[in-house]
Amino acid sequence: MAPSGPRPALPALLVLLAALLPVSEAQVHLALGDQKLNHTITYGFDSLSAKASVKGTAEEEGTQRLFCAVILGNQSQETRKTVTVYSFPVPKVILSEPEVSEGTEVIVKCEAHPRAMVMLNGVPAQTLGPRAQLRLKARPEDDGRNFSCSATLEVAGQVVHKNQTRELRVLYGPQLDEKDCPRNWTWPENSQQTPTCQAWGNPSPQLKCLKDGTLALPIGKSVTVTRDLAGTYLCRATSTRGEVTCEVTVNVVNLPSPQYVMVIIALVVTAAVLGTAGIAIYLYNRQRKIRKYRLQQAQNGTPMKPITQATPP
Ligand SMILES: *[C@@H]1O[C@H](CO)[C@@H](O)[C@H](O)[C@H]1NC(C)=O
Ligand SMILES: *[C@@H]1O[C@H](CO)[C@@H](O)[C@H](O)[C@H]1NC(C)=O
Ligand SMILES: *[C@@H]1O[C@H](CO)[C@@H](O)[C@H](O)[C@H]1NC(C)=O
């Protein structure tokens, strides 16, 4: 297979100590395979570092020898390392169609490097190898579902990982579920309420709820409930995929209004005042009667002075 996709750059960094001569005298040779590398040298007090950048190409895929030699005076030091050049393109998620109608069968494929292991949505491939696939019948809930292909490849004892995700679009609807568009509201008059009704679908449907063909239910807006709000509304969800309707009834119940409560309080207060006044008058009269009675008793018993005085001798 001809490798494709991005290849990692290969940096090589080698340090050598030279004790006897100034390091600036040193000569450096850097090579990858039989290709001489263009390097830049950074000098320290008694060290140097040579850096070269290599772009891996398809021809170089595989294992190569990196060679570095430093020559200082009549001394020479050299070192060798193994470098692995590999190609690992991002795995591919292939949807038979990126956008399908509800009920359509969709095939999702995951393809990767021949030596890679793949997982599609976290499930390892059934067969050994770089391919995985799944079939599904597109449902409304699959709209926006992501399919992810994840591939791992072992390179020179290390595991490298790459993945790709694609989103499926399912065209469906419109829908007016009772769960998201309740059919019956009962609200107290003068309370603050927000009528809610959610229509589902892809593309997003337009929703209108009308009473008598003209009065709109203020969906999603907070309103003060009046008697005018009561009634049966016809909700209609429309999209390019068709239309559905449902009836939504608003019942307005009459709880005592604040004015009504005031009137009741006024009546209770008046009754209390009148009652108290009545009791007061009753007690006053009783008291007067008792006094009159005592007076009479006094008159019938020992005669009183003023009476005696009043009687002529
Ligand atoms: C090395 O670098 C020099 C100058 O930076 C450039 O002219 C030359 O083409 C380079 N050689 C290689 C093989 O990259
Ligand atoms: C390197 O040169 C030094 C003198 O500059 C000499 O003493 C030494 O023997 C030489 N070493 C070798 C390995 O030739
Ligand atoms: C799918 O991925 C997109 C973008 O990465 C993200 O916005 C969306 O929420 C994901 N969908 C689900 C159902 O997780």
Ligand SMILES: *[C@@H]1O[C@H](CO)[C@@H](O)[C@H](O)[C@H]1NC(C)=O
């Ligand atoms: C997919 O790859 C990206 C970047 O390589 C990484 O951040 C992410 O965690 C990976 N996702 C999964 C599900 O492995």
Ligand SMILES: *[C@@H]1O[C@H](CO)[C@@H](O)[C@H](O)[C@H]1NC(C)=O
């Ligand atoms: C709507 O709710 C009210 C009060 O909860 C109830 O009396 C009425 O029967 C309900 N109507 C329907 C159609 O369910």
